[in-house]
Amino acid sequence: MSRxxxxxxxxxxxxxxxTVYEVGPRDGxxxxxxVVPAEVKAEFVRRLAAAGLGTVETTSFVDPxxxxxxxxxxxxxGLLGPDGVGARRPVLVPxxxxxxxxxxxxxxxxxxxxxxxxxxxxxxxxxxxxxxxGMFAPVVERARAEGLWVRxxxxxxxxxxxxxxxxxxxxVGVCRRLLDLGIDQLSLGDTxxxxxxxxxxxxxxxxxxxxxxxDRLGVHFHDTYGQALANTVAALRDGVTVxxxxxxxxxxxxxxxxxxxxxxxxxxxxxxxxxGVETGVDLDAxxxxxxxxxxxxxxxxxxxxxxxxxxx
Amino acid sequence: MSRxxxxxxxxxxxxxxxTVYEVGPRDGxxxxxxVVPAEVKAEFVRRLAAAGLGTVETTSFVDPxxxxxxxxxxxxxGLLGPDGVGARRPVLVPxxxxxxxxxxxxxxxxxxxxxxxxxxxxxxxxxxxxxxxGMFAPVVERARAEGLWVRxxxxxxxxxxxxxxxxxxxxVGVCRRLLDLGIDQLSLGDTxxxxxxxxxxxxxxxxxxxxxxxDRLGVHFHDTYGQALANTVAALRDGVTVxxxxxxxxxxxxxxxxxxxxxxxxxxxxxxxxxGVETGVDLDAxxxxxxxxxxxxxxxxxxxxxxxxxxx
Numbered sequence: 075m076s077r078x079x080x081x082x083x084x085x086x087x088x089x090x091x092x093t094v095y096e097v098g099p100r101d102g103x104x105x106x107x108x109v110v111p112a113e114v115k116a117e118f119v120r121r122l123a124a125a126g127l128g129t130v131e132t133t134s135f136v137d138p139x140x141x142x143x144x145x146x147x148x149x150x151x152g153l154l155g156p157d158g159v160g161a162r163r164p165v166l167v168p169x170x171x172x173x174x175x176x177x178x179x180x181x182x183x184x185x186x187x188x189x190x191x192x193x194x195x196x197x198x199x200x201x202x203x204x205x206x207x208g209m210f211a212p213v214v215e216r217a218r219a220e221g222l223w224v225r226x227x228x229x230x231x232x233x234x235x236x237x238x239x240x241x242x243x244x245x246v247g248v249c250r251r252l253l254d255l256g257i258d259q260l261s262l263g264d265t266x267x268x269x270x271x272x273x274x275x276x277x278x279x280x281x282x283x284x285x286x287x288x289d290r291l292g293v294h295f296h297d298t299y300g301q302a303l304a305n306t307v308a309a310l311r312d313g314v315t316v317x318x319x320x321x322x323x324x325x326x327x328x329x330x331x332x333x334x335x336x337x338x339x340x341x342x343x344x345x346x347x348x349x350g351v352e353t354g355v356d357l358d359a360x361x362x363x364x365x366x367x368x369x370x371x372x373x374x375x376x377x378x379x380x381x382x383x384x385x386x
Numbered sequence: 387m388s389r390x391x392x393x394x395x396x397x398x399x400x401x402x403x404x405t406v407y408e409v410g411p412r413d414g415x416x417x418x419x420x421v422v423p424a425e426v427k428a429e430f431v432r433r434l435a436a437a438g439l440g441t442v443e444t445t446s447f448v449d450p451x452x453x454x455x456x457x458x459x460x461x462x463x464g465l466l467g468p469d470g471v472g473a474r475r476p477v478l479v480p481x482x483x484x485x486x487x488x489x490x491x492x493x494x495x496x497x498x499x500x501x502x503x504x505x506x507x508x509x510x511x512x513x514x515x516x517x518x519x520g521m522f523a524p525v526v527e528r529a530r531a532e533g534l535w536v537r538x539x540x541x542x543x544x545x546x547x548x549x550x551x552x553x554x555x556x557x558v559g560v561c562r563r564l565l566d567l568g569i570d571q572l573s574l575g576d577t578x579x580x581x582x583x584x585x586x587x588x589x590x591x592x593x594x595x596x597x598x599x600x601d602r603l604g605v606h607f608h609d610t611y612g613q614a615l616a617n618t619v620a621a622l623r624d625g626v627t628v629x630x631x632x633x634x635x636x637x638x639x640x641x642x643x644x645x646x647x648x649x650x651x652x653x654x655x656x657x658x659x660x661x662g663v664e665t666g667v668d669l670d671a672x673x674x675x676x677x678x679x680x681x682x683x684x685x686x687x688x689x690x691x692x693x694x695x696x697x698x
Contacts, residue, residue, distance in 0.1 A: 078545075078550035078551055079545045079550060079551065079580045080545065080580050080581070080582050080585070080611075081544065081545055081550075081551040081552070081580070081585055083554075083582070083584040083585035083587075083588045084584045084588075085582070085583045085584030085587060085620075086584070086587070087583075087587075087623075088583070088584070232393065233390075233391045233392065233393055238390035238391060238393075239390055239391065239393040240393070242395075267694075268391045268392050268393070268660075269392070269660075270392050270395070270397070270656070270657050270659075270660025270661055271397045271399075271400070271619060271657065271660075271661060272395040272396045272397030272398070272400070272660065272661040272662065273392070273393055273395035273660060275395075275397060275398070275399075276395045276396075297690060298690060298694050299392075299653065299656050299690055299691050299694055300615060300650070300653035300656070300689070300690035300691060301615065301653070301656065301657060301660075303612060303613065303615065303616045304615045304616045304618075304619050304657060306616075307583060307616050307619065307620075308397075308619075338612065341611065341612035341613070344582070344611050344612070344613065345582050345583065345613060345616060347582075348580075348581075348582025348583075348584065348585060348613075349582055349583060349584040350584065377612070378609060378610060378611055378612035378646075379611050379612060382579075382610050382611055382646070
């Protein structure tokens, strides 16, 4: 860092190294109303990688009818070439058809998107939780047979907009089932941003008791209620070392009702830089990338670090 | 709470009860460009108290030439009557002249505003740190002689926009000197929002080693870099139980560039509600109050909880 601040003061409760799992190009852009051209998406991934983000989820092979923003998955990967399809460039695949497309594009890692609650499974996947596991099973089996790394998202882990509270045991059950399919890493999603620190601790404790240690987990917090960073620190204290974040906080409009944006990568890296935790990320390069992307989206970033450092 | 979320899950690292020290009417409104009429200010304090905020800093007796937004301190206290001048309704007093005005208004508690750095002392108080302590001494002495509770703000504890890093030992030294004057409680201010969790821990540890335990301290974080809530949790874990916050995230600091708003009281209470920590505050009443104040200010609240819950 060339900046004098934040002042580096180690936090003894944090791990010495954290893997930032960047979801901006996929989870971020799929939730933006502005559709970004494939060349801009590819350049975004290149800039993120150049800023030191080792793991970048690049795109999605969900049916373009549902996510038109990412209908150009093949084109983006084609533009990226070999750098876009490594073991640390996962793509989202909803089902076997999506996996076929991903394999044809030569990807090295995939992610499936599950739900901890029945209502969200029905609304998002058009099937119940059990049926969704049945849908994922052949995807995971074939992906692993092809030598791919496989991630499983678990959404609504901390609350559901239709069901309200979500029992911790229910989340643990879904997580166990997903891991039993052969998934390498789970991402615990607070899809509507309602988690608080004690809840994070309780879920991680229950998962550990069920044999799911923090080494199999990532956390994915949304900042709807301003809790994303505090929840991330709670998870890091309990041994998690993989944190999902979206550069510039992409995926949520700062002016809309219940701004459902992801944790901004910059806000996370500011904290980790201050605590002396290694991430490999160059914060200033990241802020410049967000400023560049904000021009394409025609609106400022909701990230406080981006606004403070870029004079926005 | 009538809402189903957040789901209450105790956080064993947090205290069972937290005192929210509400600074909206003073620190918040003094930094807003819109000047609010005295009747609205008084009604704001009444609504905050009705929402369960026990401690509310109501106004400032700083020279109106410097803080015209709060030139009506006497009028506001007059409108509030006996409920506006108790031991838990502190007012800011910069010097003996301000204390005279506060005493004439019948207040029961006062706060002085010091600095951990020389540059900010000169810019904000027009004197160096030593001279500012000399200015505070007779204020604290007389206030205590009159039976008032006295608070001391310490600004720039975690970084200074002109000096950059601020040595922890320097902050500890200023804190000790202020307490030696007879001050009851110090508020550690991150005036430009640059603190991170390890820095908070390190300062609290150093203060404890110097005989300043968390029972003498409050924390005052700004959300300039999105770190306020994470830093608050770090302080609570180290035994602090008094947290400054501003309803709706009102305010900032006019003398420090890029010092945007205070931690929003609603974002803090959301976290504490979720963790089962007692505050006495009714979050929904507070959100309604912020929505009401936002109309007077002509702009939406920056608090994420306010936006999510009020549909802003």
